[in-house]
Amino acid sequence: MTSTTSAPSGFEIRRIESRDYAGVVTALSGLTTVGDLTQSQFDEIVAYWDTLLLPGRDDGARCFNTSVIIESQSGRVAAVGTVLVEKKLIHAGGLVGHIEDIAVNPEYRGKQLGKVLINHLSALGSALGCYKVILDCDEKNVGFYEKCGYTRAGVEMQVRIAQ
Ligand code: ACO
Numbered sequence: 001m002t003s004t005t006s007a008p009s010g011f012e013i014r015r016i017e018s019r020d021y022a023g024v025v026t027a028l029s030g031l032t033t034v035g036d037l038t039q040s041q042f043d044e045i046v047a048y049w050d051t052l053l054l055p056g057r058d059d060g061a062r063c064f065n066t067s068v069i070i071e072s073q074s075g076r077v078a079a080v081g082t083v084l085v086e087k088k089l090i091h092a093g094g095l096v097g098h099i100e101d102i103a104v105n106p107e108y109r110g111k112q113l114g115k116v117l118i119n120h121l122s123a124l125g126s127a128l129g130c131y132k133v134i135l136d137c138d139e140k141n142v143g144f145y146e147k148c149g150y151t152r153a154g155v156e157m158q159v160r161i162a163q
Pocket residue numbers: 030031099100101102103104105108109110111112113114115116135136137138140141142143144147
């Protein structure tokens with residue numbers, strides 16, 4: 001099951017595939033440490049995500065929805081991001097979308113692609129039946145998410161298990 005908001009001219013948005021390995025690793029390296037992720041590990045993880053179907057559905061809707069924005073002419077990965085759909089006990093078994101690991105390749109930043117990606121993932125969460133979509137981010141990115149229609153809600157906390 002897919003749902004998209006339209007990509008700007010010269011770009012397309014689609015679900016992540018094996019051939020996106022190098023471009024996705026490059027984009028995510030601008031967000032955090034990716035580590036020594038091999039092509040086969042990448043393929044294994046993407047295949048694993050594909051097995052996680054939302055319960056109680058017969059339309060192939062998935063829990064993990066990672067999208068890439070591709071530059072049509074070059075086939076290069078411009079941006080990547082995920083909406084992870086969680087089925088909860090509260091809200092009568094309702095669904096919450098979690099936006100994770102958003103990264104625009106440095107050379108494609110400032111072209112509205114981040115905003116297009118967030119709009120796409122939010123619309124995908126909505127199409128999958130989420131009653132809300134949430135995310136955690138650094139203070140420095142609050143302005144970006146506000147431009148995407150998100151508002152401050154709550155406080156992120158963590159216990160660090162490993163560096
Ligand atoms: N603070 C305030 N406003 C911003 C910021 C920011 N950090 N970044 C972009 N904007 C504004 C832009 O000026 C633009 O404003 P406009 O619509 O008035 O012109 C609007 O937000 C949309 O900007 P885009 O061009 O869509 O942003 P871009 O494609 O450059 O992507 C992103 C922004 C994703 C933050 C990018 O800089 C990036 O990949 N950074 C490194 C990785 C990162 O920090 N990812 C977010 C992690 S949080 C998470 O994953 C849930």
